[in-house]
Structures are given as structure tokens and as C-alpha cells.
Amino acid sequence: MAKPGFEINRLPGFATIALGAFVLLYLPIATLVVYSFNGSNSVATWGGFSLHWYDKAWANADVKAATMRSLIIGVSAAVLSTTLATLAALGTTRRRAFKGQTFIYVMINQPLMVPEIVTAVALLIFFGILKVATGYQGLGYLIAAHTAFCIPFAYLPIRARLESMDLSLETAAADLYASPWQTFRRVTLPLLAPGIMAGAMLAFVISLDDVVITEFVKSGGQDTLPTYMLGQLRRAFTPEVNAISTMLLGVTVVLLTAFFLLTRKKD
Amino acid sequence: MRHLLAATAMVLASATLAAAEGQLQLYNWGNYTSPELLAKFEKETGIKVTVTDYDSNDVALAKVEAGGSGFDLVVPSASYVPIWVEKGLVQELDLTKLPNHKNIAPEWLDVAWDPGRKYSVPWQWGSTGIAVNTKVYGGDINTSAVFLDVPPELVGKINVVPEMIDIVSLATMYVGGTACSDDPEVMKKARDVLLAAKPNWISMDYGATERLSNGDWAASVNWNGSTMRARMATNGDVQYGYPKEGYPIFMDSVMLLQDATNVEEAYKFIDFIMVPENAAMISAFARYANGIAGSDAFMPEDMKTAPEVVVPEEHKAAGVFLPTCTGKGLEYMTAIWTELQK
Numbered sequence: 001m002a003k004p005g006f007e008i009n010r011l012p013g014f015a016t017i018a019l020g021a022f023v024l025l026y027l028p029i030a031t032l033v034v035y036s037f038n039g040s041n042s043v044a045t046w047g048g049f050s051l052h053w054y055d056k057a058w059a060n061a062d063v064k065a066a067t068m069r070s071l072i073i074g075v076s077a078a079v080l081s082t083t084l085a086t087l088a089a090l091g092t093t094r095r096r097a098f099k100g101q102t103f104i105y106v107m108i109n110q111p112l113m114v115p116e117i118v119t120a121v122a123l124l125i126f127f128g129i130l131k132v133a134t135g136y137q138g139l140g141y142l143i144a145a146h147t148a149f150c151i152p153f154a155y156l157p158i159r160a161r162l163e164s165m166d167l168s169l170e171t172a173a174a175d176l177y178a179s180p181w182q183t184f185r186r187v188t189l190p191l192l193a194p195g196i197m198a199g200a201m202l203a204f205v206i207s208l209d210d211v212v213i214t215e216f217v218k219s220g221g222q223d224t225l226p227t228y229m230l231g232q233l234r235r236a237f238t239p240e241v242n243a244i245s246t247m248l249l250g251v252t253v254v255l256l257t258a259f260f261l262l263t264r265k266k267d
Numbered sequence: 268m269r270h271l272l273a274a275t276a277m278v279l280a281s282a283t284l285a286a287a288e289g290q291l292q293l294y295n296w297g298n299y300t301s302p303e304l305l306a307k308f309e310k311e312t313g314i315k316v317t318v319t320d321y322d323s324n325d326v327a328l329a330k331v332e333a334g335g336s337g338f339d340l341v342v343p344s345a346s347y348v349p350i351w352v353e354k355g356l357v358q359e360l361d362l363t364k365l366p367n368h369k370n371i372a373p374e375w376l377d378v379a380w381d382p383g384r385k386y387s388v389p390w391q392w393g394s395t396g397i398a399v400n401t402k403v404y405g406g407d408i409n410t411s412a413v414f415l416d417v418p419p420e421l422v423g424k425i426n427v428v429p430e431m432i433d434i435v436s437l438a439t440m441y442v443g444g445t446a447c448s449d450d451p452e453v454m455k456k457a458r459d460v461l462l463a464a465k466p467n468w469i470s471m472d473y474g475a476t477e478r479l480s481n482g483d484w485a486a487s488v489n490w491n492g493s494t495m496r497a498r499m500a501t502n503g504d505v506q507y508g509y510p511k512e513g514y515p516i517f518m519d520s521v522m523l524l525q526d527a528t529n530v531e532e533a534y535k536f537i538d539f540i541m542v543p544e545n546a547a548m549i550s551a552f553a554r555y556a557n558g559i560a561g562s563d564a565f566m567p568e569d570m571k572t573a574p575e576v577v578v579p580e581e582h583k584a585a586g587v588f589l590p591t592c593t594g595k596g597l598e599y600m601t602a603i604w605t606e607l608q609k
Contacts (some may be wrong), residue, residue, distance in 0.1 A: 001366070042477055042480075050545050062318075088497065121329075124329065124330065124333045125333050127335070128333030128334040128335045128336070129334065129335070129336065130335070131334065131335025131336075132334045132335040132526075137337040171277045178352070182546075193475065213487075215321075215326065216326075216329070216330065219319075219335075219337040220292035220294065220317055220321065220336070220337040221292065221317035221318075221319055221320050222320055223320055227320065228297070228320060230297070230320070230322050231296070231297020231298060231320025231321065231322055232297050232320075234297045249285065256562075
């Protein structure tokens with residue numbers, strides 16, 4: 001389709017710039033992973049190969065507790081936000097266009113547009129009032145906050161899937177006397193499942209990685225893995241942090257790969 | 268799925284019991300609290316301490332100020348202590364409940380930011396000085412001239428940590444002013460000295476323990492605890508200098524929050540950490556001095572004699588507690604720092 005002579009990958013310097021961008025993106029991460037296997041207690045001087053820091057991170061009760069907390073929050077937020085996002089996606093696509101649709105679309109995706117720190121400060125103040133008023137300090141606040149900012153990430157793949165699904169299948173089901181519920185259960189939902197799974201995994205990863213909002217919303221004893229790592233900043237880092245990061249990276253890569261495989265167009 | 272919901276419900280339920288018997292919520296800098304100390308405290312009192320991390324004074328302040336944070340104790344830096352008091356976020360301590368309050372070393376009792384220690388008790392303290400590899404430079408290291416009038420041996424080999432208050436204050440004291448001065452003449456001189464010296468620095472970066480140990484840097488403005496580790500890693504080549512023109516001292520202190528729910532437990536903990544043996548445990552973990560008289564006897568052997576931790580008598584007088592900087596002084600400081608970053 002492109003005009004002859006205007007293919008971007010033929011432009012001079014394309015390879016150099018692309019290579020440079022990839023190096024900048026991945027070299028620091030590769031360094032981090034390499035030094036997680038460092039034998040000495042330095043994050044910059046190599047002291048031989050060792051799994052010592054994985055051992056240490058694994059035996060660290062704080063790291064374990066933070067990991068459990070991250071998982072509980074991540075799974076809860078993923079389930080809740082994906083459920084809400086599925087309903088929202090059905091409501092905004094499986095019908096004729098209506099007045100205010102764009103407005104609703106923007107409202108749903110608001111967490112993508114508003115800077116995270118603004119949301120964090122707003123939640124800090126709002127939940128602060130709630131915590132005083134109710135006396136409840138539990139994980140519920142973190143789950144609620146994570147659910148809220150995960151919704152657009154779950155919503156986008158589900159909506160994309162719905163838009164690529166032919167409405168005539170559902171119309172055909174209705175023609176064959178399927179009730180609306182039967183149509184949804186037997187036709188729409190199975191077709192939509194990959195989109196829902198993809199949305200849930202993306203939401204989980206986003207929740208797992210969150211720092212700013214968690215730091216502001218957490219109550220006593222509610223450090224998640226990322227806020228725990230942030231807390232180590234003031235004193236010297238040891239490769240233990242690299243080891244934790246590498247494991248976190250591993251989980252993220254596995255989930256993102258699954259996300260890619262599920263959303264890939266079948267040719 | 269049902270199991271997950273049940274597990275979640277249990278976690279949610281247990282979290283509401285934060286104010287239950289035998290609990291304490293400590294809000295502290297990350298990686299700053301000795302786990303052995305907490306284990307010993309739990310063994311002696313049956314009180315379980317939950318530690319939550321923060322990485323800056325401002326985050327801690329913002330969270331507690333918003334209310335309902337659920338913490339009992341917080342550990343702010345000296346210059347923030349008056350802010351916590353002024354905002355009414357902390358309680359005045361009932362000293363009758365703290366028999367070990369008498370253990371606070373005399374020089375840490377009547378401090379400017381909390382005279383008589385009515386609101387805060389010492390956690391740990393340290394200083395900002397100059398770390399120099401004496402193999403590279405053999406001259407006087409107890410002066411800010413090392414980084415402000417860089418000797419030829421160190422040109423292009425000295426680092427400066429990117430801490431505005433520490434660095435500008437060192438320069439202000441070097442030109443004969445007081446830290447956080449609002450005298451434009453003094454601040455102008457400090458600015459000129461810093462800008463003239465900057466081309467001779469290799470970088471303005473953190474990570475001095477590493478880079479001094481492996482020889483990347485021959486010198487750096489640095490904290491005492493970090494320099495001690497670098498000295499041990501280089502078999503004594505790296506030494507710590509206390510600038511005679513004046514050097515900043517920092518201290519983090521424990522305070523009891525106004526909305527603490529576990530007040531009795533908090534008093535027990537505050538009293539517990541002022542026992543010399545326990546204070547030494549705090550130091551042994553994070554490698555800074557603690558401000559409790561008699562704790563030296565319980566310190567790890569390598570800290571008892573460390574010139575970075577035990578300030579030599581002749582350098583004590585030059586140590587300065589940085590005041591809480593406001594108004595014109597802060598304005599000048601920020602302006603100089605911005606220019607220095609260009």
C-alpha cells in the first residue's frame with residue numbers, strides 16, 4: 001500500500017536506530033538478570049555464578065508475605081475487573097450505537113489518561129476518610145483500587161474481541177428460538193472467552209507491577225512485592241533485589257506470552 | 268475458586284484485627300529494622316511487630332496526614348520531627364512510662380529539633396562526609412576542599428552524591444556561612460564554588476559503596492555507614508574525612524502517632540529500644556550509630572573501633588544538624604541546585 005520509495009524499513013539508519021532502541025530497552029534488564037546470579041553481595045561487581053540470592057530471597061519471610069499479598073490482590077483485582085469489564089464491553093458493543101457512547105468509553109478508560117500520582121493522592125485522601133470512619137484497615141482498599149485501574153486494561157482486549165465477532169451468529173441463535181441467556185451462554189461467551197482470558201491476564205500483570213497507587217493506599221503490614229523493593233532503596237541494594245525482580249519478570253513474561261498466544265489472529 | 272474466596276475473606280477479616288492485643292504497627296524506612304530485634308521483643312513481651320516500609324520522609328508524612336493509616340510508630344529524620352509535631356500528628360511522650368529514657372546519651376537529649384526528647388527517641392544517626400581512596404590522594408581529607416577545590420590527583424575521579432540539602436549545606440559552610448542561610452552574599456559564594464568545582468567531578472550519582480570499593484571512583488561525598496563498608500572492602504584504602512568547615516549530621520527518631528491504636532504496646536517498644544543491648548542490635552543490622560549511652564559495649568567488634576561510626580574527638584565540633592529549611596534559604600538552595608544540575 002505504501003508509496004514506492006517510502007517504506008520505513010528502507011530509510012537510511014533504520015537498522016541502527018532500531019538496534020539502538022532494542023539495546024536501550026533490553027540491556028539494563030539483561031544486566032539485572034545476570035547479576036541476580038552473582039556470587040558476591042554487589043550489584044555491579046561480578047563475583048562468580050551462584051544461586052545464593054534466590055535462596056536468600058526464598059527464605060526471606062518478608063518477601064514471602066509480600067509475594068502472597070501481591071498474588072491475593074492481583075487475582076482478586078483481575079477477577080473483579082475482568083467481570084466488570086466484560087459487562088461494560090457487552091453493554092457498549094452488543095447493541096446499536098447510542099447517545100453518549102463515546103462519553104462512556106472515555107469514562108471507562110479514564111485510568112489510562114489520568115496520571116497515576118493524581119489517582120494515588122485522591123485515593124489516599126478518600127480512603128483516609130473511610131479508614132477513620134469505618135475503622136476497617138484491610139486489604140479491601142487495595143483490591144478496590146487495583147480493580148478500578150485494571151478495568152480499562154481488561155476492557156480493551158474484550159471489546160476488541162467483541163468488535164471482531166459477527167453479530168449474525170447471535171441473530172441466528174435468536175432465530176432458532178434461543179433465549180437471550182442461552183444465546184449469551186452458548187454463543188457469545190465461548191467466542192469471547194479468549195478475549196476475557198487475555199483481559200484477565202493483562203489486569204493481573206498490571207496489578208502485580210503497580211507501585212505508586214499501592215504505596216499511597218497500603219495500610220500497616222500491607223507491603224506488596226514492588227513496594228517492598230522500593231523500601232530497600234535507601235540502603236545499599238544487594239542482588240537479592242535482582243533475584244526477586246528476575247522472578248517477577250519471569251511471571252510477567254509467561255503471562256504476556258500467554259496473552260499474545262490467546263489474542264493472536266488464527267490464520 | 269471457593270477456596271480462593273474463603274482465603275481472601277480470611278485475609279480481609281484478619282486485617283481488621285490490627286488493634287488486637289499484642290500487636291504493634293511500625294512504619295519505618297525499608298531495610299532499616301533488625302529482624303533479630305523484633306524477634307527478641309516478641310519473645311519478651313508477646314507483642315508482634317508488623318513493619319511497613321517507606322522510602323522518603325514526604326511519603327510517610329503524606330500517608331499519615333491523610334488519616335486512618337493504622338500505624339503506631341514512625342521514624343522521621345531530624346529536620347522532619349518539628350513538622351510532625353507542628354501538624355499534631357504525634358503525641359507528647361509520657362516519660363513516666365519510659366524508664367529507659369535516661370539512657371539517651373547526653374548529647375542526644377537536648378537536641379534543637381526536640382529539646383528534652385519529649386516527642387522522639389533516637390533510632391540511628393550518621394553523617395555526610397568525604398570518602399577518599401588514600402592510595403590516590405595522600406593530602407588532608409578532613410575538608411570540603413576535597414570536592415570544592417579538587418586537588419589535581421582527584422580531578423575527574425571524584426563523585427558527589429545528588430543530595431541537594433547535604434551538598435549545598437557543605438558548600439555554604441565551606442564559604443563560611445551557616446547551613447540554610449538566607450544571606451544572598453553567602454549563597455552567591457556557595458553557588459560560585461560549586462559551579463567552579465563541578466567540571467572536576469566525574470559524576471553526581473549514588474552507589475558509592477560499590478564504586479569506591481571497585482576503584483571506579485577515587486573519592487566521593489558520602490555517608491559514614493557506606494564509607495565504612497567501602498573501607499572494609501578495600502582493606503583500609505578508602506578513608507572517611509570529616510570536613511572541618513562543617514559537615515551535616517542526620518538522625519532518625521521514633522515517634523508515637525496521635526491516632527495510634529496500640530499505645531501501650533508502642534510504649535513498651537520505645538522503652539525496649541532504649542536498652543543499650545537492644546540499641547546495639549539496631550546498629551549491628553543497619554551499620555549506623557544509635558545515640559543510646561552504654562550501647563557501645565554490645566556493638567559488633569568491627570563497629571566499636573570504626574572511625575566512621577565513633578566520631579573522633581577532634582572532629583566532633585564540626586558536626587552540624589541541618590535545620591528544617593524554609594523560606595528564602597530553601598529558595599536559594601533550590602535555585603543553586605537547579606543550576607548545578609544543568
